[in-house]
Amino acid sequence: LHARYVLNLLHETRKHLKQLPNISHVSTCYSEEVTVCGDLHGQLDDLFLIFYKNGLPSPSKSYVFNGDFVDRGKQSLEILIVLFTFLLIYPKEVHLNRGNHEDHMVNLRYGFCAGPIAMSGVHGKKILKMIQNVF
Numbered sequence: 001l002h003a004r005y006v007l008n009l010l011h012e013t014r015k016h017l018k019q020l021p022n023i024s025h026v027s028t029c030y031s032e033e034v035t036v037c038g039d040l041h042g043q044l045d046d047l048f049l050i051f052y053k054n055g056l057p058s059p060s061k062s063y064v065f066n067g068d069f070v071d072r073g074k075q076s077l078e079i080l081i082v083l084f085t086f087l088l089i090y091p092k093e094v095h096l097n098r099g100n101h102e103d104h105m106v107n108l109r110y111g112f113c114a115g116p117i118a119m120s121g122v123h124g125k126k127i128l129k130m131i132q133n134v135f
Contacts, residue, residue: 001081003123010130013084016091017134024095026064038066041101042073042112047082057086057094067099071110080131102135 001009028034035054040047055061065083070076087094100106107113116131117124 003121003127006077006081006127007123007130009081009084009088010127010134012088014130014134016088017096024097026062026095028062032060032062034062034064036064036066038099039068040065040073040079041068042070042076042079042115044073044075044078044082047079057090059090059093062093062095064095064097066097068101069096069099070112071101071107074115076112077116077127084134098135104132104135107132 026034033054035050037047037050057063063086069079069083073079083094083096087096101110101112104113113128116128
């Protein structure tokens with residue numbers, strides 16, 4: 001995606017998240033499932049496998065992602081783009097909990113910060129700063 005679209009997605013995600021309470025309550029009934037995922041750590045193939053086995057997020061398919069979306073893997077930015085897009089499309093069905101890897105100091109240590117800068121060229125620092133604001 002062009003940096004302009006990534007920045008727009010990040011802006012809209014931040015705006016949405018600021019409206020949410022600090023703690024989210026997710027409930028289900030006997031006829032509905034909630035898929036809980038954690039520790040994707042930049043492994044986009046793992047996210048695709050989860051969606052393949054459980055279905056994409058939708059009004060009938062809720063997901064809770066328990067943080068650690070980034071670092072270690074090479075496709076952290078792509079995971080954020082996918083998760084933030086689904087969050088905006090299905091705000092009642094997709095829930096994102098912040099993990100310890102959604103922290104600037106941890107990102108510096110485990111390598112996430114280099115990804116957006118390298119991928120996005122001249123806009124990389126701006127994208128990284130906006131991601132940190134979203135976190």
